[in-house]
Amino acid sequence: MPSRKFADGEVVMGRWPGSVLYYEVQVTSYDDVAHLYTVKYKDGTELALKESDIRSQSSFKHRKSQSSSSSPSRRSSSRSRSRSRSPGRPAKGRRRSASQSREQKDDKKKTIQETSLALVVLVLLKPSENNTKRYNGEPESTEKNDTSCIPLEQKLKPDLEIKHVLEQYSLRSRKDDKKTEELFSEKKTFVAVKPIEKVPSKTKELEFGGRIGTFMLIFLLPATVFYLLLMCKQDDPSLLNFPSLPALESLWEWRVFGVFLLWFFLQAVFYLLPIGKVVEGLPLSNGRKLQYRINGFYAFILTAAAIGVLLYFQFELHYLYDHFMQFAVSAAAFSLALSIYLYVRSLKAPEEELAPGGNSGYFIYDFFTGHELNPRIGSFDLKYFCELRPGLIGWVVINLAMLLAEMKIHNLSMPSLSMILVNSFQLLYVVDALWNEEAILTTMDITHDGFGFMLAFGDLVWVPFVYSLQALYLVGHPTTITWPVAAAITVLNCVGYYIFRSANSQKNNFRRNPADPKLANLKFIPTATGKGLLVTGWWGFVRHPNYLGDIIMALAWSLPCGFNHILPYFYVIYFICLLVHREARDEHHCKQKYGLAWERYCQRVPYRIFPYIY
Ligand code: NDP
Numbered sequence: 001m002p003s004r005k006f007a008d009g010e011v012v013m014g015r016w017p018g019s020v021l022y023y024e025v026q027v028t029s030y031d032d033v034a035h036l037y038t039v040k041y042k043d044g045t046e047l048a049l050k051e052s053d054i055r056s057q058s059s060f061k062h063r064k065s066q067s068s069s070s071s072p073s074r075r076s077s078s079r080s081r082s083r084s085r086s087p088g089r090p091a092k093g094r095r096r097s098a099s100q101s102r103e104q105k106d107d108k109k110k111t112i113q114e115t116s117l118a119l120v121v122l123v124l125l126k127p128s129e130n131n132t133k134r135y136n137g138e139p140e141s142t143e144k145n146d147t148s149c150i151p152l153e154q155k156l157k158p159d160l161e162i163k164h165v166l167e168q169y170s171l172r173s174r175k176d177d178k179k180t181e182e183l184f185s186e187k188k189t190f191v192a193v194k195p196i197e198k199v200p201s202k203t204k205e206l207e208f209g210g211r212i213g214t215f216m217l218i219f220l221l222p223a224t225v226f227y228l229l230l231m232c233k234q235d236d237p238s239l240l241n242f243p244s245l246p247a248l249e250s251l252w253e254w255r256v257f258g259v260f261l262l263w264f265f266l267q268a269v270f271y272l273l274p275i276g277k278v279v280e281g282l283p284l285s286n287g288r289k290l291q292y293r294i295n296g297f298y299a300f301i302l303t304a305a306a307i308g309v310l311l312y313f314q315f316e317l318h319y320l321y322d323h324f325m326q327f328a329v330s331a332a333a334f335s336l337a338l339s340i341y342l343y344v345r346s347l348k349a350p351e352e353e354l355a356p357g358g359n360s361g362y363f364i365y366d367f368f369t370g371h372e373l374n375p376r377i378g379s380f381d382l383k384y385f386c387e388l389r390p391g392l393i394g395w396v397v398i399n400l401a402m403l404l405a406e407m408k409i410h411n412l413s414m415p416s417l418s419m420i421l422v423n424s425f426q427l428l429y430v431v432d433a434l435w436n437e438e439a440i441l442t443t444m445d446i447t448h449d450g451f452g453f454m455l456a457f458g459d460l461v462w463v464p465f466v467y468s469l470q471a472l473y474l475v476g477h478p479t480t481i482t483w484p485v486a487a488a489i490t491v492l493n494c495v496g497y498y499i500f501r502s503a504n505s506q507k508n509n510f511r512r513n514p515a516d517p518k519l520a521n522l523k524f525i526p527t528a529t530g531k532g533l534l535v536t537g538w539w540g541f542v543r544h545p546n547y548l549g550d551i552i553m554a555l556a557w558s559l560p561c562g563f564n565h566i567l568p569y570f571y572v573i574y575f576i577c578l579l580v581h582r583e584a585r586d587e588h589h590c591k592q593k594y595g596l597a598w599e600r601y602c603q604r605v606p607y608r609i610f611p612y613i614y
Contacts, residue, residue: 004030014039015053029204046592203360214368232472237567251329260330267389270299281441286352296388296434320401328465335460339453346371355450370450383451386459394464396430399423402471418479418560422470425493439508470568479562493556500549503538527597535604542607547579
């Protein structure tokens with residue numbers, strides 16, 4: 001007996017969740033574990049449907065021809081000519097009793113209510129305030145963020161059924177927006193609703209070069225870190241001057257590993273302190289929201305105090321500089337062990353807790369990208385903790401150690417201007433991330449990527465040991481810059497920071513509270529998921545303004561190192577590649593999530609990161 005009824009690529013009729021409406025969809029894949037079909041609607045939206053919610057087109061047409069009752073959208077117009085798409089309609093010519101016809105009337109009313117909801121564009125404005133314009137020949141559904149709005153539920157209080165459906169799904173008209181206007185034309189309101197529940201299925205599209213690519217990255221990433229650190233220690237760090245390999249035994253020291261563990265667990269203790277507010281993350285695929293304690297900035301203050309005490313008691317912080325490579329090896333060994341632990345525990349995790357991007361069923365791929373989305377030990381969220389604490393705060397401590405090492409090695413009473421700039425710019429970046437810790441909850445790392453080798457190695461090794469490359473470079477390669485040059489670089493960093501911060505805050509505030517009065521002047525395109533896409537402000541300038549700001553800052557961090565070598569520019573070059581690739585991944589996810597609405601957004605905002613260039 002075949003395990004599935006519909007083949008990939010087959011065009012069938014799929015029920016829209018929560019309604020009796022069927023639309024033409026194409027089967028894109030089938031998950032034989034969850035027994036769910038992934039189908040694509042004509043507007044590009046993809047959903048996972050059960051077999052019972054799918055019908056073949058032929059059987060559908062057959063029913064239609066026999067049917068006498070109207071489809072939800074047609075019933076209101078012409079009864080005699082109507083064709084129902086609803087299954088379970090009574091056969092033509094059958095006599096109806098009074099109760100049957102009352103039932104049917106109720107059914108009709110209910111269906112119209114459901115249909116009206118299906119047709120309600122989630123974001124509705126007063127007609128007088130509607131910003132609808134003509135766009136590429138199509139009516140554009142851009143809406144102004146009206147903060148005087150009231151929840152739709154309040155307006156429809158008597159209609160509990162509507163409220164029920166509204167709470168469960170955010171539906172967007174696919175057929176007939178005109179009906180919407182007729183049904184709810186008196187006043188348009190804004191509603192925040194839960195996204196459609198989507199059962200996670202197997203990851204079909206592999207990223208990062210698939211199994212071979214991820215296998216190679218597991219070796220390539222650590223090799224790059226060691227290559228960069230060895231290069232930086234050379235007097236002449238030209239690309240062609242390949243460094244000689246150190247003796248293996250010189251790479252490991254238990255004491256250094258002990259210091260690393262101490263650091264990691266000290267940060268874990270700070271994370272567990274009951275200080276700072278507790279906030280909810282974005283809804284997971286099952287509708288649940290996880291809680292996160294926001295105390296990263298306090299952890300930073302406590303760390304700064306601890307470092308101050310160490311320095312007061314004459315602790316030589318440049319121990320870090322002297323054993324830099326051994327620290328990097330310790331962090332890499334720890335991140336590998338952590339990744340193995342994460343993968344093993346993910347094998348027991350329920351299907352719904354697996355990452356949308358890391359559930360391919362291929363060991364290497366899932367190990368690299370991260371199989372479980374939010375691995376937790378009790379309330380201790382391992383991914384969230386590693387994202388901002390040990391690596392990011394560690395980066396600042398390493399920079400400080402480099403500054404002290406520079407002063408000691410070159411016998412300076414003051415650090416060099418270049419070193420001060422690099423330290424201050426990067427300190428600002430880290431403090432900003434910790435101060436705005438809550439914003440990380442809407443980023444791809446938290447909402448999409450699982451916790452595996454990629455993030456464990458990235459957070460614990462790549463960030464602290466590669467991002468501090470400029471400071472390490474300056475210790476061995478002193479660079480003098482003039483005050484005017486320093487001022488120009490500072491302005492560049494401030495411009496980048498301003499774009500980065502305001503773009504991230506705009507999006508984060510909009511996602512958390514679309515009716516925020518601060519965002520009242522922004523316009524957005526409503527989407528089928530209930531979330532809007534901003535089309536004015538920073539997100540109307542380019543599609544990833546936060547990446548633009550980040551790249552400008554990255555350049556400002558490299559410039560104080562002068563132009564003698566390309567090595568300190570590794571960060572900005574790598575970062576452009578990373579963000580261009582990340583942007584492409586994000587576009588792909590957004591296209592799947594938002595379909596036509598995303599295409600409209602792309603037409604409206606044609607440049608991805610760099611205006612008029614890319
Ligand atoms: P973003 O914060 O850019 O988030 C992308 C998401 O924003 C999309 O998936 C979509 O999610 C939402 N979105 C996209 N367009 C719009 C729009 N027009 N209106 C409203 N929402 C929109 O993603 P990242 O996680 O990649 O980046 C976060 C920050 O971290 C950035 O500033 C980046 O520069 C920085 N970063 C830094 C790195 C480093 O190593 N220093 C590495 C990676 C990132 P949805 O609709 O589902 O909400």
